[in-house]
Amino acid sequence: MTAETKRDYYEVLGIGRDASMGDIKAAYRRMAVKHHPDKNPGDSTAEAYFKEASEAYAVLSDAEKRSRYDRFGHQGLGGEGFTGFDPGAFGDFADILGDLFGFGDLFGTRRRSTGQGMRRGHDLQYTLKLSLEEAATGVERSIRIPRLETCKACSGSGSKPGTSPETCSTCRGSGQVAFRRGFLSVAQTCPSCGGAGQMNRNPCEDCGGKGRSERQTTLMVTVPAGVDTGMRLRLAGEGEDGALGGPAGDLFVVMKVEAHDLFERDGRDLHLELPISVFQAMLGANVPVTTILGEDRVVEVAAGAQPGEVIRLHGAGMPHVDGRRRGDLFVHFRVVVPRKISGEQRRLIEEVASLGGGLEPESEQGFFERLKRAFSGGE
Ligand SMILES: [Zn+2]
Ligand SMILES: [Zn+2]
Known part of the structure; x- marks a missing residue:
């Protein structure tokens, strides 16, 4: 969608320009429940409505973005309104809709895939310690997490750029080989390719052919005021990257509020x-x-x-x-x-x-x- 063809965000959510935060949340919740793709399978119009409402919500629920939008319209957001989605907003979304819906894969942070060998990345959990003061005021914290990320050099293929894995000659791609034991024929995992069916003759040097490598990543987490021990923020798609193009897992940030001396x-x-x-x-x-x-x-x-x-x-x-x-x-x-x-x-x-x-x-x-x-x- 380009800025010219976009509908007005207030119109999208069916609210007035003076709508309160509560109005915005309620309107978005209504739209999301009605148009959620899980409730309207195969209905691309509903999915479009859902995305449109989510985008409107992402902007109007953020005081700074909302005021820029109020003054300058879609142009004022400079295209950042919805590109990629920021994880902070995502936590908020998960909060609003709970785990009612399978959320992350609507926004392109996860690819829907059924391809061979693709696996969803693991969910990760991070325990965030907060003082009672921080829990009271809310806080922005940067956290460092080690996680498996898709290798940038090979885009996750595991092969040197410009090359691709070859079909394993031992098993001809099936991943299994038959051994003869007397009169019996026993199927075993192919010893040459380890069952993958492919041989990586030119493994990517950066990741050693695995397609993913462990990296320390720094993320900003926005903790709302009033959190208590055990509450979780869900950052969709911020877990481990999937294997061979599979969808990323989620990151759960679990709050631990420390005792106060007074x-x-x-x-x-x-x-x-x-x-x-x-x-x-x-x-x-x-x-x-x-x-x-x-x-x-x-x-x-x-x-x-x-x-x-x-x-x-x-x-x-x-x-x-x-x-x-x-x-x-x-x-x-x-x-x-x-x-x-x-x-x-x-x-x-x-x-x-x-x-x-x-x-x-x-x-x-x-x-x-x-x-x-x-x-x-x-x-
Ligand atoms: Zn690589
Ligand atoms: Zn093989």
Whole structure:
């Protein structure tokens, strides 16, 4: 499709130009489910609609690309709108549609193939360790993975450029040879070609004739805010390249969020132990705290606060990975009693204590009474 004949992306998804991110996702999901080629086998019109919608989504779901498209139209994207598909967007697609559909082979990152010897590349898994802060803000990380990639020198054929494998003369291409054992004829894997049926007389020097070689690849992974341990991002087609032109496998990036030394996570909510002095607990205080996203909040400690008392700061917890409401921050008071006080402090506190009240509140007198009764043999 050239820029001139392309339909307007908003028209493709049937939404207005002021559509929210949620509208865009919902519209794309609708279109994708309706036109997905797996539901319309052999229907090239449906497949075209599906690709068109996917392309529109890839652009409109990316704030930067969307604003360029809004200003300059298709030309503004300079052809990058959909060439090859970027893996970051793919993770997002897999996220939206889940594993409902066999996704990758629609976009040319995998070749559909039934050819002899073609094998799909293996899926790969990468565990990405994140701090709780990174999980809260979302992060772009480059990861290095070793993977088998199609040899560039021979384009995966395994033969020197300009040559091609010859049919094995021992087995005449069948990959098997028959041996005679007495009256029996036994088929065995051809010892000359190892069962491939072909002899590679001019193996590619770069890959030693294998067609693939192991390479360290650096990929950028966009981790959305709010991820938790065990969540996976799927980067379709970023696994191992297939053998002899087979489709590539997928790369699964599995999140591992490390424990934080102050915040304890419970799904979307966070818990924080806040030390307050015994004086702050008695008199009340406004104590500043910093959220996991670095925002300043104030905890209002009421006069007479007790150890273990909990204050809930709404919306100060972890962001939700779907962009829904943030979790809460539960602040647990730990009342700290000073281990050392000055002589002057001691004198004043003794004076305060002598005024009475509060040292043995009624309920606690009840407690001591009950305890005495328990030791003296019960009620
Ligand atoms: Zn090669
Ligand atoms: Zn052979």
